Amino acid sequence: MVNFQKGKVDIVAVAKAAKVSASTVSRTFNHPDLVNPATRKKINRAVQKLGYIRNRAAQTIHGRRSGTIGLIVPTINHAIFAEVIQAFSDSIDKAGFSLLLASHGYDLDREYAMVRKLLEHRVDGVALVGLQHSEATIRLIEQQDIPALEIWNYAETSVLPCVGADNRQAGYMAAEHLLALGHRDIGLIFPDTTGNDRASHRLSAVLEALASRNITVPGHRKTEAPYSVSQAKQATSDLLARHKRPTALLCGNDVIAQGALFAAQKLGLSVPDDLSIIGIGDFKGSADVEPGLTTIRIPAETIGTLAGERFTDYITSDDPTNFRVCCELKCIVRGTTGNISTPPDAP
Amino acid sequence: MVNFQKGKVDIVAVAKAAKVSASTVSRTFNHPDLVNPATRKKINRAVQKLGYIRNRAAQTIHGRRSGTIGLIVPTINHAIFAEVIQAFSDSIDKAGFSLLLASHGYDLDREYAMVRKLLEHRVDGVALVGLQHSEATIRLIEQQDIPALEIWNYAETSVLPCVGADNRQAGYMAAEHLLALGHRDIGLIFPDTTGNDRASHRLSAVLEALASRNITVPGHRKTEAPYSVSQAKQATSDLLARHKRPTALLCGNDVIAQGALFAAQKLGLSVPDDLSIIGIGDFKGSADVEPGLTTIRIPAETIGTLAGERFTDYITSDDPTNFRVCCELKCIVRGTTGNISTPPDAP
């Protein structure tokens, strides 16, 4: 039961114990059909007895796959990516891969460094969030000829395979929802958009949608807030304190929207009667705040699962064909948005 | 600039390009002080030109460290562990390690499988959440003689090194806070405690604290809810609908507490006047809900960072000495708990 030769249980130890050659042991693992069932049994017993665990590093060196996939996200911390990481992890696990996870804090130079780091570990593929990456990153991926994937965003024109949703459309849908309810005076709370194409796509689509109705958003109606409930809450308080307040707030994502909601509640405003709020994302928890948050659902779990499946297929396939998957968005109307047409103080 | 010998850039290719031996190239990476600065320069130029990236699998095979640390969490999805994962990841990254992440969904048999999987990748250490693991897992760790760490929980008696907080104390503190405010009729909402020592420690400590004041909690005052805002919201609604409602709710963690808060708000109850609510954890966002959630802070970020630092030290040290770190808890009083002594309808 115990491992006597302490710390020296390799394939040849197993071979010796089973009285066969190392090649045969290797084959039992990798091509079991090529070895006699009786021999296989002997070997498995030896494996059990010695507590042998295969060394994937040694396989990797041999040109075999390492069995790892790298995922690089901006941040693990926020609700935003936790769901997609979990789904991706589960999905690749099913295909026998392990997840090497790294984060870069929205810094594209660090993203590059992380890709390099993962390449040192000879990951079989690397998945990035978003479509915006540094020149160096793209060059590295191309040069090293490593399977790569962009998740979260979708674009027809993506240079790499991608699985995600169209963030422009998300922005557009959010704007349209508010417009349909009659809102014309809309406040915008978005994060800094440098190095964050999700945010910038959403914002530009919102501005376009508004512009098409001849609505321009003055500077004092725009605020920047990072993806943090507390900071968004603060920023919203400031926005609402200044000037006459808008009738609706369109937020860069649900984290910000929650901050906005709490800020409004703190100021004693009634949502949605005094102020409508819409987010983007539909994160875990958005359904449950009171009132429930109206938002554009980005199907994180679907994206993660699908990305994992397609990517592992791609990696293990003999002649991989490029792919792009666009996941559907949906406007989820809950309690934080209401019609403007009958304001309590209408004439 | 381009990689001509396509797909065959190893250390000897670099050596050839720099007109030195492979040993010298290896040394430039691992013991730069042993090689002539001029030669080093030549080699670095060759590395640049060929786009060479070290192969850690090949190092690993040689008995060097793999440079990876495995972290196995119950779930990535919830706010609960996202913070600690992020901190741990950043922390080990600083020491040059990469993170192999796996999750088991609160299933200790899957935890065992994940440890095995990570061992195949020859991680230099494996960190687990909590102190409760299957026999097989402990045996495996011992047998393979792999550095291991338990995070999140603290116990003097832990079999492995640990970095975390005392969950019993957390439960005790939460109960004491409510008792100090005069509450005697307290509802309990906890998750299923099988395979989850965090939850079971908290719950038993709460019951003890109450028992020491001769308070027993009747069955209809206890509800089970998983770590999900929406399911906790539902469970709380049920609990509050049945019977006369308690004056306070003590929740197994902040996710549940948020669900409870939203449920109360939905029922039109005023928190804390009609009902006090306390959570455990102080997750991101707990400070920002309206009113702010009173809770027992478990310093997730500190735990993750400290765990990463101590563990990498431990792994890289020549004669590692066992360690245990107990992180301080703190009762954070915000807006969801209030005094019972002056109920609006007091006699």
Added chain:
DNA sequence: TGAATTTATGAAAACATTTGCAATACTATT
């Protein structure tokens, strides 16, 4: 100036596997 160090480099073995090739032992076919 010669001996004794020190510095810089290369050759080769080692690490734990996989795999192509060859050898052997069976089984089926005529």
Added chain:
DNA sequence: AATAGTATTGCAAATGTTTTCATAAATTCA
């Protein structure tokens, strides 16, 4: 019974690195 094929196994080379040992060149010291 001879032949052709198939199933099973082992040998040895290969994978990309690190490290020990040896050697050569350069420096220091007397």
